[in-house]
Amino acid sequence: MNENKEALRIEILKYLEKHSRVDLRELAVLMGVEEAEAANEMAEMEKEKIICGYHTLIDWDKTGVEMVTALIEVRVTPQRDRGFDRIAERIYNYPEVYAVYLISGSYDLLVTLEGKSLKEVSRFVSEKLSPIEGVLNTATHFILKKYKDHGTIMIPKKESERMLVTP
Amino acid sequence: MRNPLSKKIIDIQPSGIRRFFDVANEMEDAISLGVGEPDFDTPWRIRDEGIFSLEKGRTFYTSNAGLKELRKEICKYLERKIGVTYDPLKETLVTVGGSEAIDVGLRCMLDPGDEVLIPQPSYVSYLPCTVMADGVPVVVPLQYENNFKLTVEDLEKYTTPKTKVLIMPFPNNPTGSIMTREDLEPVADFVKEHDLYVMSDEIYSELTYQTKHVSIASLPGMRERTLVINGFSKGFAMTGWRLGYCCGPEMIIEQMTKLHQFAIMCAPTTSQYAAVEGLKNCEDEVEEMRQSYNQRRRFLMHEFKRMGLECFEPFGAFYVFPSIKEFKMSSEEFATRLLREEKVAVVPGTAFGECGEGFLRISYAYSLDDLKEALGRVERFINRLREAQL
Numbered sequence A: 001m002n003e004n005k006e007a008l009r010i011e012i013l014k015y016l017e018k019h020s021r022v023d024l025r026e027l028a029v030l031m032g033v034e035e036a037e038a039a040n041e042m043a044e045m046e047k048e049k050i051i052c053g054y055h056t057l058i059d060w061d062k063t064g065v066e067m068v069t070a071l072i073e074v075r076v077t078p079q080r081d082r083g084f085d086r087i088a089e090r091i092y093n094y095p096e097v098y099a100v101y102l103i104s105g106s107y108d109l110l111v112t113l114e115g116k117s118l119k120e121v122s123r124f125v126s127e128k129l130s131p132i133e134g135v136l137n138t139a140t141h142f143i144l145k146k147y148k149d150h151g152t153i154m155i156p157k158k159e160s161e162r163m164l165v166t167p
Numbered sequence B: 001m002r003n004p005l006s007k008k009i010i011d012i013q014p015s016g017i018r019r020f021f022d023v024a025n026e027m028e029d030a031i032s033l034g035v036g037e038p039d040f041d042t043p044w045r046i047r048d049e050g051i052f053s054l055e056k057g058r059t060f061y062t063s064n065a066g067l068k069e070l071r072k073e074i075c076k077y078l079e080r081k082i083g084v085t086y087d088p089l090k091e092t093l094v095t096v097g098g099s100e101a102i103d104v105g106l107r108c109m110l111d112p113g114d115e116v117l118i119p120q121p122s123y124v125s126y127l128p129c130t131v132m133a134d135g136v137p138v139v140v141p142l143q144y145e146n147n148f149k150l151t152v153e154d155l156e157k158y159t160t161p162k163t164k165v166l167i168m169p170f171p172n173n174p175t176g177s178i179m180t181r182e183d184l185e186p187v188a189d190f191v192k193e194h195d196l197y198v199m200s201d202e203i204y205s206e207l208t209y210q211t212k213h214v215s216i217a218s219l220p221g222m223r224e225r226t227l228v229i230n231g232f233s234k235g236f237a238m239t240g241w242r243l244g245y246c247c248g249p250e251m252i253i254e255q256m257t258k259l260h261q262f263a264i265m266c267a268p269t270t271s272q273y274a275a276v277e278g279l280k281n282c283e284d285e286v287e288e289m290r291q292s293y294n295q296r297r298r299f300l301m302h303e304f305k306r307m308g309l310e311c312f313e314p315f316g317a318f319y320v321f322p323s324i325k326e327f328k329m330s331s332e333e334f335a336t337r338l339l340r341e342e343k344v345a346v347v348p349g350t351a352f353g354e355c356g357e358g359f360l361r362i363s364y365a366y367s368l369d370d371l372k373e374a375l376g377r378v379e380r381f382i383n384r385l386r387e388a389q390l
């Protein structure tokens, strides 16, 4: 891939990561390319699964919807031939599981879970997660407050205090 | 009672923008495209370092020339960025913004009657600082046709045997114009031929698009006749920290340090500690801001084209400088009416010298959303003017 194309792709990705709703024409203007070229790169990157989706960051706390998020540390015994992948799959296929990461450190998988209530999350852990073969133990941490999520600070930004006109 | 004031200070005209500022700053609900400072907060790691230095009780003076560690980092940075090596101990002075370096530099270089070539449109301080240093400012009007670059033809017209210093204001505020190596070479030859010194104000050096900034000091034979002025205000989004620096021949820096010692003592200590972190670890943050400015720049150029507003494409700083000559009114009148009728503040080109007449400075140190809102109003305004002209 030539250097320009690579640079364009990265600039597009960085922009989309923060502004996924930008329309194609505007994106092309911002990137300084023709609309067709921007469209083409996006389509290619979607096909290559570099772009995996266009999501919305929601502060559910501000809605009436009941929602709790938990981070669950899971220690597992890796399985012969399949390593951690098989166990991870059994976990991530549950729709209430929001994210699953294999991580370094004193435990193996980090699972993010969204549920309606503490009780619901606890029930998932005790009834679904812990009984999975190979899961040794779990530690559940409930999120009390989200300060920053997906690179976005959840506290509203202050108004600009710059002067109106300066040299 | 005697007049307490010197004739020199009375004769200096207040900044051309002042009048306009007063009107603009009274408009409470106006939206602005008029500021000359970044919309980004200073990168957090720099702010955190400043806070940390306060927590540690580093509330003392530093050495006059600035923290040694900072001067070392400045020299490493300049070597990386412009390929010129300076001695941190003898050829580097940390100042209160680029502003102080401009002032002190001119005061150390000029004798009464020495002429200073000041290309305009350009930043507002070169001319009054020259006057206060007893120099004679000689304005060199830059041409729209040359994309507001400085050419040897321009210089030839204004150079006399008394000319001593040439100000090089690139990347330029307010035009956004830059000088590439090819543009600089003939100017450097001219400077050497006429035995001039250059004060190169490179405060916007981090903000160039498409090509990397080139310093005139990096051209053969120019290091010894150039004072490079730079700072943290623009590239590192640190305007309020008041921190800049200059590097150049020991002979000049030594005297500047002397004056700085008496007039200022030292640049703010907290800012100096914070800036070390900026130079060491903020390359990514600076790049991210640059990319963001570049996107807005492209957006503005695209919008002007769509509106049919004439504008050369600038590749530096965070300004565009469109022409409003088609509307047959002065820049100040245009800006004043735009403010009154659409509540958008822009700066008339004349604030940066008479040759800015017929142009506006529009800053893109604003979020894209702000730019869209403001440009919508500008478009409405110029459409009205065009209809009235029919």
Ligand SMILES: Cc1ncc(COP(=O)(O)O)c(C=O)c1O
Pocket: A167, B036, B096, B097, B098, B099, B100, B123, B169, B172, B173, B201, B203, B230, B231, B232, B233, B239, B242, B243, B244
């Ligand atoms: C071209 C130019 N030079 C110098 C300065 C002064 O900057 P500071 O004193 O904040 O470093 C400015 C500020 O607007 C500028 O635009």
